[in-house]
Amino acid sequence: MRYVLTRLAALAPILFGISLISFLLVHLVPGDPIVAMIGLEATDEAIDALRAKYGLDRPLWEQYTTWIGSVLQGDLGRSIQTGRPVAGMLLEALGPTIQLAVSAMAIALLIAIPAGVISAVRKNSVLDFGASFVALCGLSIPSFWLGVMLILTFSITLPIFPSSGRVPFFEDPFGNLATLALPAVTLGASLAAATMRMTRSAMLEVLSQDYVRTAWSKGLSPWRVIMHHGFRTALMPVVTLLGIQMGQVLGGVVITETVFSWPGIGKLTVDAIFARDYPIVQGAVLLTATIFVLINLATDLVYALLDPRVRSA
């Protein structure tokens, strides 16, 4: 319990820092955002009026306190392009992003955990070398290239899956899964590679421990030794890695969603950057970083739950 409280207390300065950076990112933009918005031909009076409307004529710290005040009430401002509330647009985009991230994670775990365990148990076998080599390749392939190659193979040469867009799940579940397939594999590949390597090395470490040797010598079945004594302990570093990997996923969705025109947070952010729709960029960066921090916190807490040593430390 004390551990939970300490961790929660440490959260406050981090969240403050995140909000400060998200705020400053937009205010560091070279050039006048108002001129960028309404064009160079605007009269000085029009510019001043707009500047007053958006509060840009006040000192920076005052703008920040006003902004963070409304953020805390769930108001992230309005999109410059569409005039719609940013919070609503982000919320709308969050669903597809979560679906993509969770599917990628599921694909990664389904492949990586068995592959890592088998690799470790059959260390230095052909199977191990093969799996380790594939994992290393998976880590080295840039995800957008993998995405493009998948489109070339499975949308153009063999037209099985659509190359872009998303069909909402409740409209057409099968159509939804068809649009999900390629982006999820693209995002899941590097994740699977990293998880497989971590599972393998954690298993190797655990399997060389004395208590595992004791378990073997007691004549327990291989399944019981490997899964019960080995795998459960080896899971710990893998859980930590998954938390860190969520950062990769939240960054990776930006690329994957752009390649496949998947209507999530990542695509929204990139489109907003090119449209100079700064309230959206600000809101998306703030939201994504906050989610990332909360996931990391959750990972640490799960870790503490699994390992009593951390709690007392």
Next chain:
Amino acid sequence: MSVVPSTVLPSTGVAARTRRFAWLRATLFADPRATIGFLILMLVAGTALFGPVLHPYDPTKPDFLNALSPPSTEHWFGTDDLGRDILARVIAGAQVSLFVGLISVGGSATVGTTIGVLAGFYRGWVDAVLMRCMDVLFAFPPVLLALGITAALGPSLTNAMIAISIVYLPVFARLSRGQTLVARELAFVEADRAMGFSDVAIMVRAIAPTIAPPLLVQASLLFADAIITESYLSFLGLGIQPPQPSWGAMLKNAIGFLTLAPWMAWFPGLAIFVAVLGLNLVGDGLRDRFDPRTRLREGG
């Protein structure tokens, strides 16, 4: 982003001071993965350096009569939508990638290590303030932070490099802080202090060389990451600006011609893959050498 555990301090004491880089040579040729990776890197670096001499095509000169022609004996990798030779552009892209990797990781390592050494050496409030700032940077998903910074500074190769450097700062700061905390208690550092050397002299002459090996391993791992991140930014249009070629920008361009000219997409991606694979192989070899647990387990 691969991170070296901050507790690893390979060889401490006087030995580390005298034979500074012998370990690096030993590792590159002892571990087969590292050797293969090193050879791949030499190939990529050689391509970047000598490619323009061996393959004298202008990577930015359009040749509309030969636009979108498939790989042939004249254009090994084919040509793009403006008839530019793709091999020449891949070679020019290698120069960009290696340059970006070197500058951004080098810059990040220099600034990040300075922050980490200051924090670890002085501890107290210096440590608290510097490391809390690093924690905040670390709280952003790396690609997103790079994206946000480039968007704020404006799209250009220089700004992409600045963004990538900032993203890796906390990695170097945390690692070097941990190492410094250990190093400052070593006998020869205390001896330097007893002899009345200034703080700066101790940090530069005693601590920096001692903590260098794990930082170099970290740098080699992040080099691969930096190349990928640059290609992401260029792919999104936030990095290098046309007509200058970069692997990521070439892929962005290729998207519009996937059915007509798939070779436009094959080669730049393959180039990123090969370069990153080489770096990862070297990084793996170095890391295993450094993690004492792996060394015990593998019996090497």
